[in-house]
Amino acid sequence: MVGYIWAFLIGIGIIYSLISGNISVINESILTNANEALDLIFNLLPIIVLWTGILKIAENSGLLAKFANLLNPILCKLFPDVPKNNKALGYISSNIAANMLGLGSAATPAGLKAMNELQKINPQKDTASPPMITFLILNTAGVTIIPTTILALRVAYKSSSPSEIILPAIIATTISSIAGLTLDYFIRRRNKKWK
Amino acid sequence: MEIISKIILPIFIIIIVFYGVKKKINVYDTFLEGAKEGLITTFNIFPAVIAMIFAINIFLDSNVLTFFIKLLHPLIGNISLPLEIIPMAILRPISGTASLAIMNEIFMNFGPDSFIGRLASVLQGCTDTTIYVIALYFGSIKITKIRHALWGGLFADLCGIIAAIILTNLFF
Numbered sequence: 001m002v003g004y005i006w007a008f009l010i011g012i013g014i015i016y017s018l019i020s021g022n023i024s025v026i027n028e029s030i031l032t033n034a035n036e037a038l039d040l041i042f043n044l045l046p047i048i049v050l051w052t053g054i055l056k057i058a059e060n061s062g063l064l065a066k067f068a069n070l071l072n073p074i075l076c077k078l079f080p081d082v083p084k085n086n087k088a089l090g091y092i093s094s095n096i097a098a099n100m101l102g103l104g105s106a107a108t109p110a111g112l113k114a115m116n117e118l119q120k121i122n123p124q125k126d127t128a129s130p131p132m133i134t135f136l137i138l139n140t141a142g143v144t145i146i147p148t149t150i151l152a153l154r155v156a157y158k159s160s161s162p163s164e165i166i167l168p169a170i171i172a173t174t175i176s177s178i179a180g181l182t183l184d185y186f187i188r189r190r191n192k193k194w195k
Numbered sequence: 196m197e198i199i200s201k202i203i204l205p206i207f208i209i210i211i212v213f214y215g216v217k218k219k220i221n222v223y224d225t226f227l228e229g230a231k232e233g234l235i236t237t238f239n240i241f242p243a244v245i246a247m248i249f250a251i252n253i254f255l256d257s258n259v260l261t262f263f264i265k266l267l268h269p270l271i272g273n274i275s276l277p278l279e280i281i282p283m284a285i286l287r288p289i290s291g292t293a294s295l296a297i298m299n300e301i302f303m304n305f306g307p308d309s310f311i312g313r314l315a316s317v318l319q320g321c322t323d324t325t326i327y328v329i330a331l332y333f334g335s336i337k338i339t340k341i342r343h344a345l346w347g348g349l350f351a352d353l354c355g356i357i358a359a360i361i362l363t364n365l366f367f
Contacts, residue, residue: 173322
């Protein structure tokens with residue numbers, strides 16, 4: 001999927017600039033692109049390293065687990081089909097907690113384990129179960145409290161107030177999560193009626 | 196409102212560090228351990244960043260976008276949205292690196308404190324790579340019939356994008 005889009009962007013860009021006689025711009029762009037990528041990585045590096053260091057403390061001290069526990073009661077309500085002491089709920093809450101703090105690398109393993117546990121209680125192994133869909137909608141709505149990469153780039157480009165976007169981003173992400181979950185709720189209810 | 200945005204980060208850090216000290220873990224060594232992991236992660240994403248910056252820049256520098264927008268003009272009319280945000284909104288659910296590359300481009304051309312710079316920041320922060328996550332998570336347990344997971348996720352993203360546009364107008 002990403003491969004096709006990547007090829008599409010390059011293909012359409014080069015073909016269009018050949019047609020429009022703009023090819024010297026593209027030539028220059030190709031030669032300078034890699035440097036720009038290196039600048040981007042160097043801009044991101046310091047804050048990502050700092051934040052993963054801080055979050056490691058949260059992880060090893062058990063704060064992340066405690067934070068995940070706080071989310072548990074809310075999650076029980078969102079996943080009525082999952083038994084209350086099922087392992088999946090624990091993994092789901094660690095996944096969401098890690099995502100919220102911008103700890104993507106810790107979120108993915110927990111998310112995959114959650115899917116694994118949900119698959120164990122899934123009656124149709126090739127079809128997504130309702131809890132899986134709810135989990136993915138919640139996960140992809142991307143509830144992030146600390147958007148580290150964005151902050152890093154804003155600092156690098158000398159924003160006068162790098163963190164001013166945190167609150168609007170949190171509100172926007174909350175709105176998209178609620179919208180996704182509401183849609184999911186109504187689809188689930190409609191499907192139940194049909195049965 | 197602005198003060199809330201500004202105190203979130205310091206509050207998190209003081210809570211995390213204080214809790215670590217209270218639980219008697221070696222906060223300094225733990226920090227170094229995590230920072231090292233972050234260093235490795237960042238270098239691991241470097242090839243993807245090069246790949247995406249390369250493709251996105253060829254696409255943007257060719258001006259083909261203005262051509263597309265002209266084609267679409269009769270359909271969408273005069274929406275007062277900066278052009279550069281459209282490919283970002285389209286690519287955001289597919290690849291986090293691609294939208295990051297566009298955000299970088301926007302910051303470079305317009306600055307992070309411009310309207311489009313702020314909009315790009317809120318947009319990047321409020322949604323996730325829906326299509327990628329769905330492919331990865333369902334692929335890992337071999338589920339082929341994903342029912343409404345994809346368009347449910349994309350619907351949430353769309354709401355996020357609309358919310359981002361409205362909130363950026365309200366806040367700044």
